[in-house]
Amino acid sequence: MNFLSVGAGGFLGACxxxxxxxxxxxxxxxxxxxxxxxxxxxxxxxxxxxxERRSALDPTAKLFLTTGLLGGLSTFSTFSLETVSYLETGHYLLAVSNVGLNVGLCLLFVFAGLALIRLVPAGA
Structure with a gap:
């Protein structure tokens, strides 16, 4: 069942x-x-x-959402290739911008997601 959950989530995330x-x-x-x-x-x-920190999340649902859906949606390898392509073609500012925006914004938005959940009362 875990493989199906990850596969289904990955399909949706990639799409x-x-x-x-x-x-x-x-x-x-x-x-x-x-x-x-x-x-x-x-x-x-x-x-x-x-x-999940607030209440137990079904392990299959967690695999579907994190490893599957978000694994298919997140594109670290594509991001890396795009950055290297910028470097190889001399577009250094775009390369630095790509790294800064992807790393900075992703860290910020993980924090934002965690912070948003903390604002919602437990049991709501």
Whole structure:
């Protein structure tokens, strides 16, 4: 059952990442789809873990959401390739911006997800 949960979540997460990349990539030379995928995944994992700390989350649901859905949505390998591509083509400012935004915003949004759960009264 765990493999099915992870696989189903991964399928949905990967489809969402593909959708975001297709919708946002034509808008600029910067990989906004990858950035948004990473930030959304960071925020959602903060929410999920914050909820789990408050009350037990079904282990299968946790695998579906974190390893599956968010694993498929988050795109660290794509982010890394895009950054290296910028470096190889001499676009150093874009490379540094990509690293700074992905790392900084993802850390911020994990914190935001955890903080948001702390604001909600237990049992609400």
């Amino acid at each position: 969402l990442r593909y959708f975001l990349s297709r919708r946002l990539s034509p808008l600029a030379d910067f990989p906004y789809g990858t950035l948004l995928s990473n930030v959304i995944a960071a925020f959602l994992i903060g929410l999920i873990i914050g909820l």
